[in-house]
Amino acid sequence: MKPILNISAYLFTSLADTAALRESIRSRATALSLKGTVLLAEEGINLFLAGQPDDVRRFVDEMRADVRFAALRPKESWSCERPFRKLLVKVKREIIRMNHPAIRPSAARAPAVDAPTLARWLDTGRDDDGRAVVLLDTRNAFEVEQGRFRGAIDWRLGKFSDFPAAALAHADALKDKTVVSYCTGGIRCEKAALFMQQAGIERVLQLEGGILEYFEQIGGRHFDGTCFVFDAREALDGALQESTAAA
Template sequence: MSILNLSAYKFVTIEDGPAWRPLVTERCNALGLKGTILLAPEGINLFIAGPVAEVRAFIDYLRGDALFGGRFADLQFKESLSEKQPFRRMLVKLKREIITMKKPAIRPELGRAPSVDAPTLKVWLDRGHDDTGRPVVMLDTRNAFEVDVGTFEHALDYRITKFSEFPEVIEQNRADLEGKTVVSFCTGGIRCEKAAIHMKEVGIDHVYQLEGGILKYFEEVGGAHYTGECFVFDYRTALNPDLEPTATAQCFGCRAVVPAEAQKSPYYTPGKTCPACHPDAKTGNSQAA
Protein backbone atom coordinates (compact mmCIF):
# COMPACT_ATOMS: atom_id res chain seq x y z
CA MET A 1 0.00 0.00 0.00
CA SER A 2 2.54 2.58 -1.13
CA ILE A 3 0.18 4.89 -3.06
CA LEU A 4 -1.68 7.62 -1.19
CA ASN A 5 -5.00 8.65 -2.77
CA LEU A 6 -6.43 12.08 -2.02
CA SER A 7 -9.77 13.69 -2.72
CA ALA A 8 -10.75 17.20 -1.69
CA TYR A 9 -12.86 20.14 -2.71
CA LYS A 10 -13.61 23.65 -1.54
CA PHE A 11 -16.13 26.19 -2.70
CA VAL A 12 -14.21 29.46 -2.80
CA THR A 13 -13.97 32.28 -5.33
CA ILE A 14 -11.14 31.69 -7.81
CA GLU A 15 -10.35 34.44 -10.28
CA ASP A 16 -6.89 33.30 -11.39
CA GLY A 17 -7.62 29.77 -12.63
CA PRO A 18 -6.05 30.26 -16.10
CA ALA A 19 -2.85 31.61 -14.54
CA TRP A 20 -2.73 28.88 -11.88
CA ARG A 21 -3.29 25.98 -14.26
CA PRO A 22 0.23 25.66 -15.76
CA LEU A 23 1.89 26.21 -12.38
CA VAL A 24 -0.22 23.56 -10.64
CA THR A 25 0.35 21.17 -13.54
CA GLU A 26 4.11 21.72 -13.32
CA ARG A 27 4.17 21.05 -9.58
CA CYS A 28 2.12 17.85 -9.93
CA ASN A 29 4.35 16.56 -12.71
CA ALA A 30 7.49 17.38 -10.74
CA LEU A 31 6.15 15.32 -7.83
CA GLY A 32 5.11 12.43 -10.09
CA LEU A 33 1.42 12.71 -9.21
CA LYS A 34 -1.48 11.57 -11.36
CA GLY A 35 -5.19 12.34 -11.28
CA THR A 36 -7.47 15.28 -12.01
CA ILE A 37 -7.76 18.77 -10.57
CA LEU A 38 -10.68 21.00 -11.55
CA LEU A 39 -10.44 24.77 -11.17
CA ALA A 40 -13.56 26.92 -11.58
CA PRO A 41 -14.74 30.34 -10.48
CA GLU A 42 -16.65 28.60 -7.66
CA GLY A 43 -13.73 26.55 -6.30
CA ILE A 44 -11.44 23.52 -6.58
CA ASN A 45 -12.11 19.79 -6.81
CA LEU A 46 -9.32 17.22 -6.94
CA PHE A 47 -8.60 13.50 -7.08
CA ILE A 48 -4.88 12.73 -7.12
CA ALA A 49 -2.57 9.89 -6.15
CA GLY A 50 1.14 9.20 -5.82
CA PRO A 51 3.89 8.14 -3.40
CA VAL A 52 3.11 9.17 0.16
CA ALA A 53 5.92 11.71 0.62
CA GLU A 54 5.19 13.42 -2.70
CA VAL A 55 1.46 13.63 -1.99
CA ARG A 56 2.18 15.14 1.44
CA ALA A 57 4.43 17.70 -0.27
CA PHE A 58 1.55 18.64 -2.58
CA ILE A 59 -0.77 19.12 0.39
CA ASP A 60 1.75 21.53 1.89
CA TYR A 61 1.99 23.33 -1.46
CA LEU A 62 -1.76 23.88 -1.73
CA ARG A 63 -2.19 24.96 1.85
CA GLY A 64 0.84 27.19 2.12
CA ASP A 65 2.02 28.54 -1.23
CA ALA A 66 1.66 32.33 -1.58
CA LEU A 67 0.24 31.78 -5.09
CA PHE A 68 -3.13 30.82 -3.60
CA GLY A 69 -3.34 33.64 -1.09
CA GLY A 70 -4.42 31.35 1.74
CA ARG A 71 -7.54 30.12 -0.08
CA PHE A 72 -6.67 26.48 0.60
CA ALA A 73 -5.09 26.82 4.05
CA ASP A 74 -8.01 24.91 5.58
CA LEU A 75 -8.51 22.44 2.73
CA GLN A 76 -9.52 19.07 4.17
CA PHE A 77 -8.52 15.83 2.44
CA LYS A 78 -9.98 12.35 2.40
CA GLU A 79 -7.23 9.74 2.22
CA SER A 80 -6.90 6.08 1.33
CA LEU A 81 -4.04 3.76 0.38
CA SER A 82 -3.68 1.43 -2.59
CA GLU A 83 -1.03 -0.86 -4.01
CA LYS A 84 -1.22 0.62 -7.51
CA GLN A 85 -1.58 4.07 -9.03
CA PRO A 86 -5.32 4.32 -9.91
CA PHE A 87 -4.90 7.09 -12.51
CA ARG A 88 -3.21 7.05 -15.91
CA ARG A 89 -2.22 10.70 -16.24
CA MET A 90 -2.25 14.11 -14.60
CA LEU A 91 -4.84 16.66 -15.76
CA VAL A 92 -5.55 20.16 -14.48
CA LYS A 93 -8.73 21.49 -16.09
CA LEU A 94 -10.59 24.78 -16.15
CA LYS A 95 -14.36 24.38 -15.71
CA ARG A 96 -17.43 26.58 -15.30
CA GLU A 97 -18.47 24.61 -12.19
CA ILE A 98 -16.53 22.08 -10.15
CA ILE A 99 -19.73 20.04 -10.02
CA THR A 100 -22.36 20.78 -12.64
CA MET A 101 -25.82 21.64 -11.40
CA LYS A 102 -26.57 24.44 -13.89
CA LYS A 103 -27.57 26.68 -11.01
CA PRO A 104 -25.00 29.50 -11.18
CA ALA A 105 -26.79 31.51 -8.47
CA ILE A 106 -25.59 29.00 -5.89
CA ARG A 107 -22.44 30.38 -4.28
CA PRO A 108 -21.48 28.02 -1.46
CA GLU A 109 -18.54 30.16 -0.36
CA LEU A 110 -21.09 32.78 0.77
CA GLY A 111 -22.45 30.34 3.35
CA ARG A 112 -22.45 26.58 3.71
CA ALA A 113 -25.48 24.47 4.39
CA PRO A 114 -25.56 22.96 7.89
CA SER A 115 -23.56 19.74 8.10
CA VAL A 116 -23.60 16.65 10.26
CA ASP A 117 -20.44 14.69 10.99
CA ALA A 118 -20.21 10.93 10.69
CA PRO A 119 -20.29 10.02 14.42
CA THR A 120 -23.36 12.20 15.00
CA LEU A 121 -25.14 10.78 11.97
CA LYS A 122 -24.47 7.24 13.17
CA VAL A 123 -26.13 8.08 16.49
CA TRP A 124 -29.13 9.51 14.66
CA LEU A 125 -29.43 6.41 12.48
CA ASP A 126 -28.96 4.10 15.47
CA ARG A 127 -32.02 5.56 17.17
CA GLY A 128 -34.00 6.57 14.05
CA HIS A 129 -34.26 10.30 14.75
CA ASP A 130 -32.15 13.40 15.28
CA ASP A 131 -31.59 15.26 18.56
CA THR A 132 -35.00 16.94 18.30
CA GLY A 133 -36.89 13.69 17.76
CA ARG A 134 -37.49 14.38 14.07
CA PRO A 135 -37.21 11.31 11.77
CA VAL A 136 -34.07 11.24 9.61
CA VAL A 137 -34.18 10.52 5.89
CA MET A 138 -30.99 9.90 3.89
CA LEU A 139 -31.00 11.42 0.40
CA ASP A 140 -28.56 9.99 -2.14
CA THR A 141 -27.47 12.70 -4.58
CA ARG A 142 -25.37 10.42 -6.78
CA ASN A 143 -26.08 8.93 -10.19
CA ALA A 144 -28.11 5.72 -10.32
CA PHE A 145 -25.20 3.47 -11.35
CA GLU A 146 -23.20 4.66 -8.31
CA VAL A 147 -26.12 4.00 -5.98
CA ASP A 148 -26.39 0.45 -7.32
CA VAL A 149 -22.89 -0.31 -5.99
CA GLY A 150 -23.91 0.63 -2.45
CA THR A 151 -25.82 3.18 -0.38
CA PHE A 152 -27.24 3.87 3.08
CA GLU A 153 -30.10 1.68 4.25
CA HIS A 154 -33.51 3.03 3.22
CA ALA A 155 -31.96 6.02 1.42
CA LEU A 156 -34.04 7.97 -1.07
CA ASP A 157 -32.76 7.33 -4.59
CA TYR A 158 -34.40 9.19 -7.44
CA ARG A 159 -32.39 7.36 -10.15
CA ILE A 160 -30.83 10.48 -11.61
CA THR A 161 -28.40 10.04 -14.49
CA LYS A 162 -26.61 13.37 -13.99
CA PHE A 163 -26.44 15.83 -11.14
CA SER A 164 -28.05 18.64 -13.14
CA GLU A 165 -31.33 16.67 -12.84
CA PHE A 166 -31.33 17.09 -9.07
CA PRO A 167 -33.33 20.36 -8.78
CA GLU A 168 -36.17 18.97 -10.89
CA VAL A 169 -36.47 15.67 -9.03
CA ILE A 170 -36.50 17.46 -5.69
CA GLU A 171 -39.34 19.68 -6.85
CA GLN A 172 -41.26 16.58 -7.96
CA ASN A 173 -40.70 14.74 -4.67
CA ARG A 174 -40.88 17.43 -2.00
CA ALA A 175 -43.55 15.49 -0.13
CA ASP A 176 -40.96 12.79 0.72
CA LEU A 177 -38.97 15.36 2.70
CA GLU A 178 -41.68 17.26 4.58
CA GLY A 179 -41.48 17.03 8.36
CA LYS A 180 -38.19 15.14 8.31
CA THR A 181 -34.52 15.90 8.87
CA VAL A 182 -32.95 15.45 5.44
CA VAL A 183 -29.29 14.39 5.20
CA SER A 184 -27.93 14.64 1.66
CA PHE A 185 -24.88 12.53 0.89
CA CYS A 186 -22.51 11.63 -1.95
CA THR A 187 -19.05 10.14 -2.40
CA GLY A 188 -16.86 12.90 -1.00
CA GLY A 189 -19.14 15.78 -0.04
CA ILE A 190 -19.22 18.10 -3.04
CA ARG A 191 -22.54 17.09 -4.60
CA CYS A 192 -24.36 16.82 -1.30
CA GLU A 193 -23.15 20.28 -0.28
CA LYS A 194 -24.56 21.87 -3.42
CA ALA A 195 -27.71 19.77 -3.05
CA ALA A 196 -28.25 20.90 0.53
CA ILE A 197 -27.79 24.55 -0.39
CA HIS A 198 -30.30 24.19 -3.22
CA MET A 199 -32.87 22.57 -0.96
CA LYS A 200 -32.50 25.34 1.61
CA GLU A 201 -32.91 27.96 -1.13
CA VAL A 202 -36.18 26.42 -2.35
CA GLY A 203 -37.64 26.37 1.14
CA ILE A 204 -37.05 22.83 2.41
CA ASP A 205 -36.37 22.99 6.14
CA HIS A 206 -34.13 20.83 8.34
CA VAL A 207 -31.53 19.99 5.68
CA TYR A 208 -27.99 18.81 6.41
CA GLN A 209 -25.11 17.59 4.30
CA LEU A 210 -23.01 14.62 5.39
CA GLU A 211 -19.66 16.21 6.12
CA GLY A 212 -17.02 14.61 3.89
CA GLY A 213 -19.48 12.26 2.21
CA ILE A 214 -19.45 8.47 2.28
CA LEU A 215 -15.66 8.21 2.26
CA LYS A 216 -15.31 10.31 5.42
CA TYR A 217 -18.13 8.29 7.01
CA PHE A 218 -16.25 5.06 6.25
CA GLU A 219 -13.05 6.58 7.65
CA GLU A 220 -14.65 7.66 10.92
CA VAL A 221 -17.33 5.07 11.73
CA GLY A 222 -17.02 2.25 9.20
CA GLY A 223 -20.00 0.75 7.40
CA ALA A 224 -22.76 1.08 10.00
CA HIS A 225 -26.16 1.53 8.31
CA TYR A 226 -24.52 1.26 4.88
CA THR A 227 -25.04 -1.62 2.47
CA GLY A 228 -22.50 -2.53 -0.21
CA GLU A 229 -19.50 -0.58 -1.46
CA CYS A 230 -18.79 2.98 -2.53
CA PHE A 231 -18.16 3.71 -6.20
CA VAL A 232 -15.12 5.91 -6.87
CA PHE A 233 -14.12 7.54 -10.12
CA ASP A 234 -10.75 5.88 -10.64
CA TYR A 235 -9.35 2.47 -11.53
CA ARG A 236 -10.16 1.03 -8.11
CA THR A 237 -13.87 1.31 -9.07
CA ALA A 238 -15.22 0.67 -5.55
CA LEU A 239 -14.06 0.76 -1.92
CA ASN A 240 -15.41 -1.19 1.03
CA PRO A 241 -16.07 0.41 4.44
CA ASP A 242 -12.41 -0.25 5.35
CA LEU A 243 -11.47 1.98 2.37
CA GLU A 244 -9.96 -1.01 0.59
CA PRO A 245 -10.40 -1.67 -3.15
CA THR A 246 -12.87 -4.47 -3.88
CA ALA A 247 -13.30 -6.99 -6.70
CA THR A 248 -15.92 -4.78 -8.38
CA ALA A 249 -14.79 -3.59 -11.80
CA GLN A 250 -16.00 -1.19 -14.45
CA CYS A 251 -16.42 -2.15 -18.09
CA PHE A 252 -14.17 -0.11 -20.36
CA GLY A 253 -16.54 -0.75 -23.22
CA CYS A 254 -19.78 0.71 -21.81
CA ARG A 255 -18.66 1.97 -18.35
CA ALA A 256 -21.16 -0.28 -16.58
CA VAL A 257 -20.24 -1.49 -13.09
CA VAL A 258 -19.44 -5.21 -13.10
CA PRO A 259 -19.70 -6.98 -9.69
CA ALA A 260 -17.44 -9.93 -8.96
CA GLU A 261 -20.16 -12.49 -9.77
CA ALA A 262 -20.86 -10.90 -13.17
CA GLN A 263 -17.16 -11.12 -14.01
CA LYS A 264 -17.63 -14.90 -14.26
CA SER A 265 -19.95 -14.43 -17.24
CA PRO A 266 -18.74 -15.57 -20.67
CA TYR A 267 -19.78 -12.11 -21.85
CA TYR A 268 -17.17 -10.41 -19.67
CA THR A 269 -13.78 -9.66 -21.19
CA PRO A 270 -11.70 -7.21 -19.13
CA GLY A 271 -11.05 -4.03 -21.06
CA LYS A 272 -13.56 -4.92 -23.78
CA THR A 273 -17.10 -6.08 -22.94
CA CYS A 274 -19.42 -7.08 -20.13
CA PRO A 275 -22.91 -8.64 -19.81
CA ALA A 276 -24.44 -5.18 -20.23
CA CYS A 277 -22.87 -4.47 -23.63
CA HIS A 278 -21.69 -7.74 -25.23
CA PRO A 279 -23.49 -8.18 -28.60
CA ASP A 280 -24.39 -11.81 -27.77
CA ALA A 281 -25.81 -11.09 -24.31
CA LYS A 282 -29.33 -10.33 -25.55
CA THR A 283 -29.47 -13.46 -27.67
CA GLY A 284 -28.10 -15.65 -24.89
CA ASN A 285 -25.26 -17.03 -27.00
CA SER A 286 -23.13 -18.84 -24.42
CA GLN A 287 -20.23 -19.13 -26.85
CA ALA A 288 -19.35 -15.47 -26.33
CA ALA A 289 -15.71 -14.74 -25.70
Protein backbone atom coordinates in the same frame (compact mmCIF):
# COMPACT_ATOMS: atom_id res chain seq x y z
CA MET B 1 1.49 -1.36 3.70
CA LYS B 2 0.18 -0.27 0.32
CA PRO B 3 2.66 2.28 -1.05
CA ILE B 4 0.41 4.68 -3.01
CA LEU B 5 -1.51 7.43 -1.24
CA ASN B 6 -4.75 8.53 -2.90
CA ILE B 7 -6.44 11.77 -1.93
CA SER B 8 -9.73 13.39 -2.83
CA ALA B 9 -10.59 16.93 -1.83
CA TYR B 10 -12.71 19.86 -2.85
CA LEU B 11 -13.18 23.39 -1.65
CA PHE B 12 -15.66 26.04 -2.68
CA THR B 13 -13.62 29.22 -2.75
CA SER B 14 -13.65 32.19 -5.13
CA LEU B 15 -10.97 31.92 -7.84
CA ALA B 16 -10.43 34.71 -10.37
CA ASP B 17 -7.21 33.34 -11.91
CA THR B 18 -8.12 29.81 -12.97
CA ALA B 19 -5.93 29.83 -16.11
CA ALA B 20 -2.81 30.77 -14.15
CA LEU B 21 -3.69 28.30 -11.40
CA ARG B 22 -4.07 25.52 -13.94
CA GLU B 23 -0.49 26.01 -15.09
CA SER B 24 1.02 26.33 -11.62
CA ILE B 25 -0.85 23.28 -10.29
CA ARG B 26 0.03 21.20 -13.34
CA SER B 27 3.70 22.14 -12.96
CA ARG B 28 3.73 21.40 -9.23
CA ALA B 29 1.95 18.05 -9.56
CA THR B 30 4.13 16.98 -12.50
CA ALA B 31 7.30 17.77 -10.55
CA LEU B 32 6.06 15.46 -7.79
CA SER B 33 5.06 12.69 -10.24
CA LEU B 34 1.42 12.84 -9.19
CA LYS B 35 -1.35 11.39 -11.35
CA GLY B 36 -5.06 12.16 -11.30
CA THR B 37 -7.49 14.97 -12.08
CA VAL B 38 -7.78 18.54 -10.84
CA LEU B 39 -10.81 20.64 -11.76
CA LEU B 40 -10.80 24.41 -11.34
CA ALA B 41 -13.64 26.92 -11.71
CA GLU B 42 -14.51 30.34 -10.39
CA GLU B 43 -16.38 28.55 -7.58
CA GLY B 44 -13.41 26.47 -6.36
CA ILE B 45 -11.33 23.31 -6.78
CA ASN B 46 -12.03 19.58 -6.94
CA LEU B 47 -9.15 17.10 -7.05
CA PHE B 48 -8.29 13.41 -7.09
CA LEU B 49 -4.56 12.65 -6.97
CA ALA B 50 -2.26 9.71 -6.25
CA GLY B 51 1.46 9.26 -5.67
CA GLN B 52 4.13 8.58 -3.10
CA PRO B 53 2.93 9.69 0.36
CA ASP B 54 5.60 12.34 0.94
CA ASP B 55 5.01 13.82 -2.51
CA VAL B 56 1.22 13.92 -2.11
CA ARG B 57 1.43 15.56 1.31
CA ARG B 58 4.01 18.06 0.07
CA PHE B 59 1.61 19.02 -2.72
CA VAL B 60 -1.20 19.54 -0.21
CA ASP B 61 1.03 21.63 2.06
CA GLU B 62 2.06 23.82 -0.88
CA MET B 63 -1.57 24.29 -1.89
CA ARG B 64 -2.56 25.25 1.65
CA ALA B 65 0.10 27.98 1.65
CA ASP B 66 -2.32 29.87 -0.60
CA VAL B 67 -4.91 31.34 1.79
CA ARG B 68 -7.69 30.42 -0.65
CA PHE B 69 -6.86 26.74 -0.20
CA ALA B 70 -5.94 26.78 3.49
CA ALA B 71 -9.11 24.85 4.40
CA LEU B 72 -8.47 21.90 2.06
CA ARG B 73 -9.21 18.65 3.94
CA PRO B 74 -8.16 15.69 1.78
CA LYS B 75 -9.61 12.24 2.42
CA GLU B 76 -6.97 9.53 2.18
CA SER B 77 -6.95 5.93 1.01
CA TRP B 78 -4.21 3.53 -0.06
CA SER B 79 -3.56 1.29 -3.05
CA CYS B 80 -0.81 -0.88 -4.48
CA GLU B 81 -0.69 1.10 -7.74
CA ARG B 82 -1.71 4.54 -8.96
CA PRO B 83 -5.35 4.24 -10.07
CA PHE B 84 -4.81 7.02 -12.65
CA ARG B 85 -2.83 6.77 -15.87
CA LYS B 86 -2.09 10.47 -16.33
CA LEU B 87 -2.44 13.94 -14.87
CA LEU B 88 -5.26 16.21 -16.03
CA VAL B 89 -5.76 19.79 -14.85
CA LYS B 90 -8.86 21.42 -16.33
CA VAL B 91 -10.75 24.69 -16.07
CA LYS B 92 -14.53 24.24 -16.05
CA ARG B 93 -17.62 26.41 -15.58
CA GLU B 94 -18.41 24.54 -12.33
CA ILE B 95 -16.36 22.03 -10.35
CA ILE B 96 -19.57 20.02 -10.09
CA ARG B 97 -22.20 20.92 -12.66
CA MET B 98 -25.64 21.90 -11.40
CA ASN B 99 -26.56 24.69 -13.85
CA HIS B 100 -27.92 26.91 -11.06
CA PRO B 101 -25.62 29.96 -10.72
CA ALA B 102 -27.57 31.19 -7.68
CA ILE B 103 -26.21 28.24 -5.68
CA ARG B 104 -22.90 29.60 -4.42
CA PRO B 105 -21.33 27.44 -1.66
CA SER B 106 -18.30 29.75 -1.53
CA ALA B 107 -20.58 32.45 -0.10
CA ALA B 108 -22.27 30.32 2.56
CA ARG B 109 -22.29 26.61 3.37
CA ALA B 110 -25.33 24.58 4.25
CA PRO B 111 -25.32 23.13 7.78
CA ALA B 112 -23.51 19.79 8.08
CA VAL B 113 -23.67 16.71 10.26
CA ASP B 114 -20.53 14.75 11.06
CA ALA B 115 -20.19 11.00 10.63
CA PRO B 116 -20.36 9.96 14.32
CA THR B 117 -23.51 12.00 14.86
CA LEU B 118 -25.17 10.61 11.75
CA ALA B 119 -24.32 7.03 12.75
CA ARG B 120 -25.89 7.65 16.16
CA TRP B 121 -29.02 9.09 14.54
CA LEU B 122 -29.28 6.12 12.19
CA ASP B 123 -29.19 3.75 15.18
CA THR B 124 -32.61 5.10 16.19
CA GLY B 125 -33.87 6.69 12.99
CA ARG B 126 -34.24 10.08 14.67
CA ASP B 127 -32.13 13.15 15.30
CA ASP B 128 -31.45 14.74 18.69
CA ASP B 129 -34.76 16.66 18.50
CA GLY B 130 -36.73 13.48 17.85
CA ARG B 131 -37.40 14.21 14.17
CA ALA B 132 -37.36 11.37 11.66
CA VAL B 133 -34.07 11.26 9.71
CA VAL B 134 -34.18 10.74 5.95
CA LEU B 135 -31.04 10.07 3.94
CA LEU B 136 -31.01 11.42 0.38
CA ASP B 137 -28.49 10.01 -2.12
CA THR B 138 -27.44 12.76 -4.54
CA ARG B 139 -25.30 10.51 -6.73
CA ASN B 140 -26.07 9.03 -10.15
CA ALA B 141 -28.16 5.87 -10.34
CA PHE B 142 -25.25 3.64 -11.39
CA GLU B 143 -23.28 4.71 -8.31
CA VAL B 144 -26.23 4.01 -6.03
CA GLU B 145 -26.49 0.50 -7.45
CA GLN B 146 -22.93 -0.18 -6.22
CA GLY B 147 -23.93 0.64 -2.65
CA ARG B 148 -25.81 3.12 -0.49
CA PHE B 149 -26.90 3.90 3.04
CA ARG B 150 -29.65 1.54 4.13
CA GLY B 151 -33.09 2.94 3.32
CA ALA B 152 -31.77 6.05 1.55
CA ILE B 153 -33.96 7.87 -0.96
CA ASP B 154 -32.72 7.47 -4.54
CA TRP B 155 -34.25 9.56 -7.32
CA ARG B 156 -32.51 7.59 -10.11
CA LEU B 157 -30.52 10.59 -11.29
CA GLY B 158 -28.82 10.27 -14.66
CA LYS B 159 -26.56 13.22 -13.89
CA PHE B 160 -26.22 15.70 -11.05
CA SER B 161 -27.76 18.53 -13.07
CA ASP B 162 -31.02 16.52 -12.88
CA PHE B 163 -31.10 17.02 -9.10
CA PRO B 164 -32.88 20.42 -8.91
CA ALA B 165 -35.93 19.25 -10.88
CA ALA B 166 -36.12 16.04 -8.84
CA ALA B 167 -35.88 17.97 -5.57
CA LEU B 168 -38.71 20.31 -6.54
CA ALA B 169 -40.87 17.35 -7.60
CA HIS B 170 -40.37 15.54 -4.27
CA ALA B 171 -40.19 18.49 -1.87
CA ASP B 172 -43.54 17.79 -0.19
CA ALA B 173 -42.43 14.27 0.80
CA LEU B 174 -39.48 15.74 2.73
CA LYS B 175 -41.49 18.07 4.96
CA ASP B 176 -41.32 17.61 8.75
CA LYS B 177 -38.19 15.45 8.46
CA THR B 178 -34.47 15.98 8.94
CA VAL B 179 -33.02 15.45 5.46
CA VAL B 180 -29.33 14.49 5.23
CA SER B 181 -27.93 14.71 1.70
CA TYR B 182 -24.87 12.61 0.94
CA CYS B 183 -22.55 11.75 -1.93
CA THR B 184 -19.07 10.29 -2.41
CA GLY B 185 -16.86 13.01 -0.97
CA GLY B 186 -19.17 15.90 -0.09
CA ILE B 187 -19.18 18.15 -3.13
CA ARG B 188 -22.54 17.17 -4.62
CA CYS B 189 -24.39 16.94 -1.32
CA GLU B 190 -23.14 20.42 -0.39
CA LYS B 191 -24.72 22.00 -3.46
CA ALA B 192 -27.78 19.78 -3.08
CA ALA B 193 -28.36 20.90 0.50
CA LEU B 194 -28.15 24.55 -0.47
CA PHE B 195 -30.62 24.05 -3.31
CA MET B 196 -33.11 22.30 -1.03
CA GLN B 197 -32.80 25.09 1.51
CA GLN B 198 -33.62 27.65 -1.16
CA ALA B 199 -36.53 25.45 -2.28
CA GLY B 200 -38.07 25.83 1.17
CA ILE B 201 -37.31 22.42 2.70
CA GLU B 202 -37.05 23.32 6.35
CA ARG B 203 -34.44 21.00 7.89
CA VAL B 204 -31.60 20.03 5.52
CA LEU B 205 -28.06 18.95 6.40
CA GLN B 206 -25.15 17.68 4.33
CA LEU B 207 -23.01 14.74 5.43
CA GLU B 208 -19.62 16.26 6.17
CA GLY B 209 -17.03 14.67 3.87
CA GLY B 210 -19.53 12.33 2.24
CA ILE B 211 -19.33 8.55 2.22
CA LEU B 212 -15.54 8.47 2.19
CA GLU B 213 -15.21 10.43 5.43
CA TYR B 214 -17.99 8.34 6.97
CA PHE B 215 -16.05 5.17 6.06
CA GLU B 216 -12.87 6.70 7.51
CA GLN B 217 -14.53 7.48 10.85
CA ILE B 218 -17.25 4.85 11.20
CA GLY B 219 -16.60 2.08 8.67
CA GLY B 220 -19.43 0.38 6.83
CA ARG B 221 -22.07 0.52 9.59
CA HIS B 222 -25.50 1.38 8.12
CA PHE B 223 -24.08 1.15 4.58
CA ASP B 224 -24.95 -1.69 2.18
CA GLY B 225 -22.47 -2.53 -0.59
CA THR B 226 -19.47 -0.46 -1.64
CA CYS B 227 -18.80 3.13 -2.67
CA PHE B 228 -18.16 3.75 -6.35
CA VAL B 229 -15.08 5.90 -7.04
CA PHE B 230 -14.06 7.48 -10.32
CA ASP B 231 -10.70 5.79 -10.78
CA ALA B 232 -9.30 2.37 -11.69
CA ARG B 233 -10.19 0.91 -8.29
CA GLU B 234 -13.91 1.36 -9.13
CA ALA B 235 -15.22 0.79 -5.58
CA LEU B 236 -14.10 0.98 -1.95
CA ASP B 237 -15.48 -0.93 1.01
CA GLY B 238 -16.15 0.38 4.51
CA ALA B 239 -12.45 -0.02 5.37
CA LEU B 240 -11.49 2.17 2.37
CA GLN B 241 -10.00 -0.87 0.65
CA GLU B 242 -10.51 -1.70 -3.00
CA SER B 243 -13.54 -3.98 -3.21
CA THR B 244 -12.73 -7.52 -4.30
CA ALA B 245 -16.05 -7.52 -6.16
CA ALA B 246 -14.86 -4.57 -8.25
CA ALA B 247 -11.26 -5.75 -8.67
